[in-house]
Amino acid sequence: MQNDVRERRVARGLSQGDLGKVLSVSRQTINAIETGRYLPSLPLAISLARYFDASVEEMFRPDNGEVR
């Protein structure tokens, strides 16, 4: 699963810790999402998308064959 959380966060001048505070998760969780090591829950994905004024599909894009 690809995502552009890092690009959007950097574009807003936020650190991982800042974004984590806004979304009530840890800095490590933001890092894990950005590097693809952790797939956020649907509520957190929606929170991320709302914060960046985007849809979940725009922010998270499945790899080939990942979604049937």
Added chain:
Amino acid sequence: MSDRMNNWSVQVMGMLAITAACVAVFWAAEGPEAALPFGAVLLAFTALVHFGRRRSNTLEVMSGTGDERVRSLYTRAVAIAGTVMSVRAAGLVARDGGSGRGERHARGAVRDLRRDVRGGDRGARAPQLGALPACRGGPGARAPGWHQFARSTQ
């Protein structure tokens, strides 16, 4: 996991309850000389997890409190630990079947293993590892304590 369980005070209270139950079981089975050190170890573990959870990611996962990623890791860790424990418990039950040594269940894996190495006799000297059948290999190589299970099923 419910939000209520994601509270450090609930987790600490749970650990203290487990500690109290274990101390009670050991006290009843073997007396205070075995129960008090065991309780001290559990209390130290509880304190380590509680006070170390902000410094170490591993301890944070072990504490079971945190955001959704930590809780999902905690759930996985509990599932793995539960699988290991159930396999271990099944082994103890199988080995104890019919032997009338039910107290071995309460003594736990470490003490049970130590007893195996000592040849089932509490006071016996521990043999060299090479003297154990399981360490020599060959047709007689089985897990320590196998002979007890074999005897109990005859």
